Amino acid sequence: MESAILNTLPDPIILLNENREVVGANSAAEDLIGEAYLNRELAFSLRHPDLLAAVDTVLNGAEPDVTRISMSHPVPRSFEMYVTAIVKSGHEIAGVTQEPASVLVVLHDVTTATHAEEFRKDFIANLSHELRSPLSSLLGFIETLQGTAQDDLDTRKRFLAIMQHEANRMRSLIDDLLSLAKIEANEHIRPDGVVHLKNVIAMVCEPLAPKAEGRHMPIDVDVRGDVPAINGDHNELFQVFNNLIDNAIKYGEEKTPVTVVIEAVDRIPHIGTPGVSVAITNQGEPIPMEQIPRLTERFYRVDEGRSRSMGGTGLGLAIVKHMVNHHRGRLAIESLPEKGTTFTVFLPL
Numbered sequence: 001m002e003s004a005i006l007n008t009l010p011d012p013i014i015l016l017n018e019n020r021e022v023v024g025a026n027s028a029a030e031d032l033i034g035e036a037y038l039n040r041e042l043a044f045s046l047r048h049p050d051l052l053a054a055v056d057t058v059l060n061g062a063e064p065d066v067t068r069i070s071m072s073h074p075v076p077r078s079f080e081m082y083v084t085a086i087v088k089s090g091h092e093i094a095g096v097t098q099e100p101a102s103v104l105v106v107l108h109d110v111t112t113a114t115h116a117e118e119f120r121k122d123f124i125a126n127l128s129h130e131l132r133s134p135l136s137s138l139l140g141f142i143e144t145l146q147g148t149a150q151d152d153l154d155t156r157k158r159f160l161a162i163m164q165h166e167a168n169r170m171r172s173l174i175d176d177l178l179s180l181a182k183i184e185a186n187e188h189i190r191p192d193g194v195v196h197l198k199n200v201i202a203m204v205c206e207p208l209a210p211k212a213e214g215r216h217m218p219i220d221v222d223v224r225g226d227v228p229a230i231n232g233d234h235n236e237l238f239q240v241f242n243n244l245i246d247n248a249i250k251y252g253e254e255k256t257p258v259t260v261v262i263e264a265v266d267r268i269p270h271i272g273t274p275g276v277s278v279a280i281t282n283q284g285e286p287i288p289m290e291q292i293p294r295l296t297e298r299f300y301r302v303d304e305g306r307s308r309s310m311g312g313t314g315l316g317l318a319i320v321k322h323m324v325n326h327h328r329g330r331l332a333i334e335s336l337p338e339k340g341t342t343f344t345v346f347l348p349l
Contacts (some may be wrong), residue, residue, distance in 0.1 A: 012079075013110050014099035015086075016042060020055055023101050032071070032107070046071075048088055051105070054083040058103050061085075068110070078114040079107040113122075130173060130299060130314065134166035176315040180298075183236070183322045186287070190328055191233035197276055197347070198223050198262055199232065204241045207259075210250060216255040218281075219245065224263035229348050236323045237347075243316045244343050252282030268346040272332055275348040287335040295333060296321040320345075341346045 007027045015024035020289065022037045022045065030037070033045035043052055050069050070078050086104045129172045141159045149155040170344045198221075205219050212219050248258045287295070287302055294300045299314035324331045327347050335341040 003221040005228070011106055014042070014105040014107075015104040016018060016055060016105065018059060018102040020052075020059065020103075024244055029107075031161075051081060053255060054081060055103055055105065058085050059085050068114075069107075076198075077109060077111045080110050082106040082108065092317050095302055103218060117194055127177075127299075131170065132171050137166050138163055145243070174313070175315045176313045176319060179239070179319055180315060180322065183319065183326055187322060188199055189326075189328045190231070192231050193233055195225075195228050195232040195234050195237055196229050197237070198227055199276055200237050201241055201260055201262060201278065204238060204245055208245055211246075212249050212258065213258050219254055219258045219260065220248075221260045222262070226262065227264055227276055228328075230349055231266065232327050232347065232349055236326065238321050239276065241280070243320050244345070246314065248280050248284075248341075249280035250344075256283035265346065268348060269332065271328075271346070271348065273348045275329070275346055277344055277346050279342050279344040281342040282338045283340040286337045287333075288343055289335070292333050296331070 009026055012032055013026045014022060014029050020042050021039050022033065022042055023039065025037055033042075037045055042055065046052075048069055048071060054067065054209050067081050068078060069077070069256055078308060083103060083105050086101055089266035122125060141163050145159055149159065171337075201221055206225050207220065209219065245258065245260065252258055259281045261277075261281075263277055264274070265277045266274050268277075273333060291302055295302070296317045298318045301314050321331055324345055324347070329345060331348040332346065333342070334344075334345040
């Protein structure tokens with residue numbers, strides 16, 4: 001009965017005797033200490049100094065202790081550790097009566113909460129930084145225009161143009177934050193509309209064509225075979241492909257094409273179901289391989305100065321990732337000097 005109760009609990013639980021030997025554990029604890037744990041000294045299974053010190057403290061008669069510890073094996077995890085003395089009594093594990101336990105160790109997994117806390121701190125710090133720069137610029141220009149430059153027409157025109165650019169960037173940042181908050185709130189609800197991706201791509205390319213022509217970058221759309229409709233949200237998918245094709249134009253090399261290939265796939269990588277893929281390729285500067293996993297992080301930029309000068313908020317690819325996740329799809333990124341940079345969106349049927 002005792003063994004069955006312990007094994008239903010999601011947190012690792014370890015029972016130790018007065019010699020710090022493991023005399024019982026539930027199945028959740030076996031991921032940390034292995035299966036051959038009985039009657040072994042705890043240090044052979046878990047070499048965490050704070051955990052061992054807490055157990056020794058309790059064995060010496062001190063008050064129970066609670067602290068937070070991190071472990072890297074088998075995967076990085078964070079725990080709140082509860083160590084307390086227990087009344088000595090025999091207990092049964094797998095039908096065998098074990099010797100009396102002296103210490104109970106409970107490791108409450110707080111990995112998700114820890115990551116969320118770190119993310120919140122980073123997000124607030126990044127957002128403050130993103131807003132501080134344009135606000136400082138605006139305040140400086142306003143002060144100058146109210147003072148020495150108030151009668152200087154050329155300076156006023158130049159400063160007002162810069163102020164408009166910075167104000168538009170802050171407005172874009174707020175719009176992107178609202179989009180991100182909205183999609184995260186509804187990410188667990190899969191869209192059920194019917195969408196033809198070739199129609200979405202056509203609608204995206206039409207308003208972007210003048211921008212592409214200005215850089216002598218034709219947008220070549222290749223629809224391969226019979227592409228079926230998918231379940232999705234038309235407005236979200238428009239935003240996904242508008243962002244990706246616009247980026248391809250911005251960061252591609254002038255006088256090179258942007259290619260968009262739409263085709264059905266039998267098996268989406270890492271998902272396994274049939275679907276449709278849309279691959280968007282440009283011939284810009286290749287993205288370093290080590291930076292590719294970070295591209296969809298909020299406020300992450302490969303070239304921070306260039307992105308800001310173009311009015312980028314650093315949130316576009318984060319929005320793309322969440323919208324693709326909302327559709328239960330997958331975003332793949334590849335960047336090679338000889339092949340260009342390709343963003344491929346896989347969407348299930």
